[in-house]
Amino acid sequence: MPNSSSAEPAAIQLWQFVSPSEYLVPNIPARSAIADAIGSIRTLIRSRGGLENEAPLKQEADLLALDEVKLAHLVPPVAWADVASSLDEAVGENLKGVKFIISQPFNGASETLRTWAEQHDATIIEPPSVESVLSGDTSWLEQFPEPGELWVLPELERWYLRHVQGLGLVRKLLNLIETGQLGIGLVGVDSWAVASIATIWPMPHRDSLTLQAFDGLRLQALFASMVAPRPGMSLLFRNARRGHNIMKIPVPDDNVHIELVELAGYCRGNVGTAITFWRQRLRSEPEAQEAKETDDNLPAAAEEHIWVTDNEAQNLPMPAVDENMLFVLHALLLHNGLPEDLLTDLLPIPFHRYRIALLQLRDSGVIKEQDGRWYVTAVSYMAVRSLLRSRKFLTDNF
């Protein structure tokens, strides 16, 4: 993937779908790359890297995490309808055949595609059960409507398992797609699943789209669009350690602070992880919060300060991982989450070993369980990806 090197034009389209070959990985500023390298060396010597000698402007312990109401106001959930509209523009009015929508983890691919399907009255093809995948049961293909009717398959990664018996169904499905027997539709697939499925079946890339990377400028525009300050008021996001301004809303111009550029570079353009880091870093002063709580009749200040802490995930080292943990992490990413009982079939390690690995990774905050499935957390995703890549595991192409 090529790297972006300059700011976007003034009119910024937030959600943009492009061909995977046009995905522009944001550059990491040299300052950030050197700081990352120094931080890595420090972590070999001390347990916690990235400590600086100067006293911070605001002690993090003195700042309060924002409550959920405030966070929902500053960083609300992404409006998938907007993303679906951009997808609609990219797909065009006359969809011919099948288009693949490749998405990185945490970018809301399933939500976007389901929203798009609702907007177009398309049939949503739900994923088969694990038993059906392992048995190659093709009865799940009967969900597809008659030729000529639109359908959407949001999660192709649920149609295969990295198991000898887990490949037949997805091969049949992709063969039917390639031979045009399934009509017109959209297939959503996780980027890691693309890399994995491509080893057992040539994944078509010419009819693929992916969400364009979010560089610093686009991130700024996104964060600004999420907040609607009251008339006459402005919001100022300031670095808690040094006090400099990172972002002001309303945004006065197209200049973007290097911290947002660094965030975009660290996340490699993955908007979902960038939003998660941004939410995690926001703080407010206790006095500001108390004043609001005690007397709502007080005139609102013209400018509200929101403090932004350092990106801890970039400074914290990954916990020491052994081979078993690497296998668990890799399997979770290849399948965009897995139920625990499936790990027995997919991993070459016995139950008690991967169970220990799961618990150690959970306790370190690297993975979490949600709705009966284990996932890599958004804040750990980039570090895990980097680790797997350095150990020569198969990774996605983003």
Next chain:
Amino acid sequence: MDEATVSQLFKSVDTGTVVELLSILISATLLVYAVQRILPWLGGFLQGQARLTLIATVPFIRLAIIVSTFIIVVPRIIEPSVQNMVALLGTVGLALGFALKDYASSLIAGVVALGETNYRNGDWVKVGGIYGEVRHVGMRTIELITPDDDRVLIPHSLLWNEPVSNSNNGEPRLQCTADFYLQPDHDCDLVRQSLEDVALTSAYLYFGSPVVVSIREKPWGTHYRLKAYPIDSAQQFRFVTDLTTRGKAALQVQGVQYATSPFAAT
């Protein structure tokens, strides 16, 4: 060589010179010891090619230290004239040559092996029928650790007459093979596809190298060889175990029968 000639060969050695020589020898010994300990320890923090490159430098650095020490020490003992050097070294060499010819042969073979890079630290080699990982390339021997965790010291002099089989040649990966022996009555295409899928679904598989299934028909049945590369050479045995275990399970699902007639392994 009379006493007068011998005395002309050597410098007068006083207490200061002795102390100096001892310091040089002790320092060189400690330096060699440190290099042989520290570099492999540092290599433990690295992965893949970086680790192998670092630990492969140990014998070269040791050789450089020994040669340097020799160059520093000799002029302090011997009057450094050409005549003296030739006379003394020739005599010593002749005596040692006869007494330690096998040792000398191994020493020279060790230097040749370094130059030809027949094997290096981290390589998996087979020498004289013994297969193992090269842990240490010494001056006279190489130290192999076998899959059974045996430590084997093999003189370099075996190089002159024995073939040396190197499975990874400085690379972090090597090819592994899982063998399957089947009754002749089965669908070869299905079996081949299944075995390929067994490799492609292995957690150990390195996708940057090919997966190959070769088939040979034998009088007793069909011999399948599933060849693939794990992510790291240290995983080779676990990888072959994984391929064999899951391969057998996959073939059982197809109802394929294993060959049971006694035969010689080839």
